[in-house]
Amino acid sequence: ISPIEFIPLLEETGLIIPAGKFVLKEAAKMCCEIRRFIPGFQMNINVSYAQIAGGNVEDDIIETIKEHALDPANICVEMTESRLIDMTIPFIRFRHKLKDSRIRFAIDDFGTGYSNLHCINDIKPDYIKIDRDFTAKAMNGQRDYELLKSIITMIHSVNAKICIEGIEQGEWRQEMEKMGADSLQGYFYGRPCNKSDFMANYIRGAYICRS
Numbered sequence: 001i002s003p004i005e006f007i008p009l010l011e012e013t014g015l016i017i018p019a020g021k022f023v024l025k026e027a028a029k030m031c032c033e034i035r036r037f038i039p040g041f042q043m044n045i046n047v048s049y050a051q052i053a054g055g056n057v058e059d060d061i062i063e064t065i066k067e068h069a070l071d072p073a074n075i076c077v078e079m080t081e082s083r084l085i086d087m088t089i090p091f092i093r094f095r096h097k098l099k100d101s102r103i104r105f106a107i108d109d110f111g112t113g114y115s116n117l118h119c120i121n122d123i124k125p126d127y128i129k130i131d132r133d134f135t136a137k138a139m140n141g142q143r144d145y146e147l148l149k150s151i152i153t154m155i156h157s158v159n160a161k162i163c164i165e166g167i168e169q170g171e172w173r174q175e176m177e178k179m180g181a182d183s184l185q186g187y188f189y190g191r192p193c194n195k196s197d198f199m200a201n202y203i204r205g206a207y208i209c210r211s
Contacts, residue, residue, distance in 0.1 A: 008143065011050040020051045021060055028068045030195070031075070038202060044076045044106065053090050058097040065103070076104040106163070110134075120158060128155050132166025132186065139172050152179050180193065 010016040024045060031043040051057040065072055077098060098105050106127035107120075120128065130148070137144040155162045164176045167186030176184055190201065 007048065011048055013179070014054070016048050016050045016052075017054060020048065020057060024057075024060055024064050028064045028070060029071060029077070032068050034199070034202065035074070042074050042076060046078045046108070049079070049091070052094045053088075058094045060095065062104060065101075072102040073104070075108055078106045078108040078129070080108045089157075099124075099161050109165075115201050120160065125160055127161050127163055127183075129163040129165055129185070135164055135166035135172070135176075135186075139175065145175075149179050152181060154178065173186065 007016070008210065010019050027043050027045050031041065032039045032138075034043075036067055045061075061075070061077065065075055087186040095105065104126040106129055107125045109131040110128050130151070134144070134148065139145070140208045154160050161182040163182045163183035164183055165185045167173050167176065167184045167188045169188060172186075173184055173188060193201070
């Protein structure tokens with residue numbers, strides 16, 4: 001089931017709070033497990049604004065990191081751009097606590113929501129993740145290609161890093177590396193799978209050799 005279907009339902013019913021806590025704990029637990037094999041492994045966790053507004057999720061994140069003896073650098077919190085809103089008091093508190101605790105914050109799917117510069121200027125994310133549709137356009141049109149190059153330059157100029165989503169071909173990877181992307185994500189590296197397959201592939205090095 002796509003998150004597009006069940007996340008809004010969880011938010012509407014308030015179940016996003018307990019569901020978010022469950023996902024957070026499972027992610028931290030799995031991060032610890034994988035770091036036994038890959039010491040530098042990091043985990044990204046998606047957060048909904050409903051969790052920020054009603055659940056003090058920043059405290060849950062900090063507590064869970066301590067509980068599993070993780071370095072804050074092992075965790076990055078993501079929030080989809082289309083779900084971002086103005087700098088409300090709960091959101092300001094959320095960002096300050098993450099920053100003070102050295103927990104990185106990423107704006108996900110950049111290019112699908114408002115794409116306002118305030119997302120970068122006010123929120124000051126550590127990472128911007130370019131949506132896969134934007135990537136595909138850049139790989140199929142010169143104008144979009146040049147636009148993406150300019151976006152990468154702009155993001156680097158404010159000391160943020162950029163992750164390009166939707167990398168599905170080796171040629172795309174090479175082009176994005178030329179542009180100076182900090183991280184790449186997409187089916188070229190691996191498709192969604194269950195935990196046992198994920199662990200087996202990582203332990204074998206199937207993903208590492210393509211990174």
